[in-house]
Amino acid sequence: MDTDALTAGTLQRLRATRPYPALSLTMPTHRRAPDNAQDAVRLRNLVAEAGNRLDADPRVSREAGDAVKAQLERAVTDVDQRRALESLVVLADADEYQIWRLPRTAPERVVLSDSYLTRNLVAAKAGAQLFWVLNFSAEHAALWSGTVEGLREEKGRGFPLSPPHENFDPERQARSGDAPSIYVSEDTRSFFRTVDERLRGVLAADPRPLFLIGLPQALSLLEDVGECARTAACKVAKGTTAETTAAELSRELETALEDWRAQGAAAVRDRLDAARGAKTFAGGLDEVWAAAKEGRVGLVAVEEHFQRTVRVTEGHLVAVDPADVAPGDEEVREDIVDELIETVLDNGGEAVFVADDSLADHGRVAAVLRF
Known part of the structure; x- marks a missing residue:
């Protein structure tokens, strides 16, 4: 998988x-x-x-x-x-x-x-920083699953979608120049309500940031008739069709995705800085682990390749060399970092991974505490 x-x-x-x-x-x-x-x-x-x-x-x-x-x-x-x-x-x-x-x-x-x-x-x-992308118009709506690897069209979850009947005559629109009129028709409004309903189901089952890409009229109408567009991470005003490829969409989204990722990294740094000022900061594996066991960690940040094998002694962690661990030693945690992350997630907190050496002054792991 x-x-x-x-x-x-x-x-x-x-x-x-x-x-x-x-x-x-x-x-x-x-x-x-x-x-x-x-x-x-x-x-x-x-x-x-x-x-x-x-x-x-x-x-x-x-x-x-x-x-x-x-x-x-x-x-x-x-x-x-x-x-x-x-x-x-x-x-x-x-x-x-x-x-x-x-x-x-x-x-x-x-x-x-x-x-x-x-x-x-x-x-x-x-x-991977998973996200959803919806490219849509009055004639189609396609959902894409996005990662750092690229986009993959989601063939399921109610997508792709087309309106139940043809909404317009493209040759007449080309002659008369009234292409925007399709976005004021009740048929299109009804279609966009269906799109929004399907999107809400997707986001409820698998919450991720949502990127929307469509003509300005389409973006405005989706926001008017539904809920998802109002909380989208970004809207890209660009026309697409049902034949638009993953590579073409990726090019259109490139700037928006770069901005979104930079904002995410900055937000983690800001939360850690604010926690230090508010005295709700914990640093170092032993301190963060103890807070996590008490359910006090709202966010844990861990350096990408940090791992430790430890022995739990009187409620504290003592690092040990994995080569010195006897098989079946129940006091040893082979990867206490994994257990720490699981504990934080199980208690409703967040876990993020940051660049190696970025937390060198804090023992490679830091946390924002709830109290």
Whole structure:
């Protein structure tokens, strides 16, 4: 599965506690030859390491270990190297497996826990900066799922849409020059109400920023008859058709998307700065983790590649070398950063990933506290 399938509900299900062992395997991959030739070998090596970890863990029965190994083998068979992006995540327990292709790198890791490792998925979702694009006119409405990778048309969720009958005579409009009149007709108003209704359903199920692209008359009418246009992240006044391609839309949206992403990064910095002034700032893994366990974190910012293996001792975190951890040591958290992010999300907070070294003065992780 790809990044735009990562809804909040999906992530919540993946973070749910499940019978031990839930196995998470991550590795970097390559999109093109000749580098991608090594990916299959690295995957097999990691699967072998996973098998050894399962065999050595005293908490894993032979039956459970064999079941997880069987799921891993099925996953390996289903991995399509031709569709590789920057990393691969395989999640498996005794009953299922999932394969995720992510457009950002991930380290080679095998983790056994009572839930799946989701920090790479959360990072991919945050980094992909998912958004919706609606390109529309009186004759069509198409919905596109957007990521940093580009646009993909959404064939579902009630889209694409066309009006129930032909609204106009284009040759007559060309002769008379009255093209805007179509946007005052009741048929078009009714069509746009339907578009807005479908959009509201999409945004309720998968909230994302919405970008609208259409003629000025179309943008104005959609705002007049519905709700979604009033809260859109951006409106681009440009005519499109049902045949407008993803590449053409991306070019039209380029400036708007750059502005939106810059505003998002600045907003995170501003929130952290304001929290320092208001004494609602926490910095460093131990301090932020303690606040998260109390449900006090409204926003956690983590450097992109920051991870720590720790031992929890008397309510505090003590970093340990993963090489020194014995199999089955229940006091050790293999990736406390992942647990931190899950805790914040489960308590209704936000998680964002920032550039490496941008939080060097705060122990690589910082938070805005609710109280």
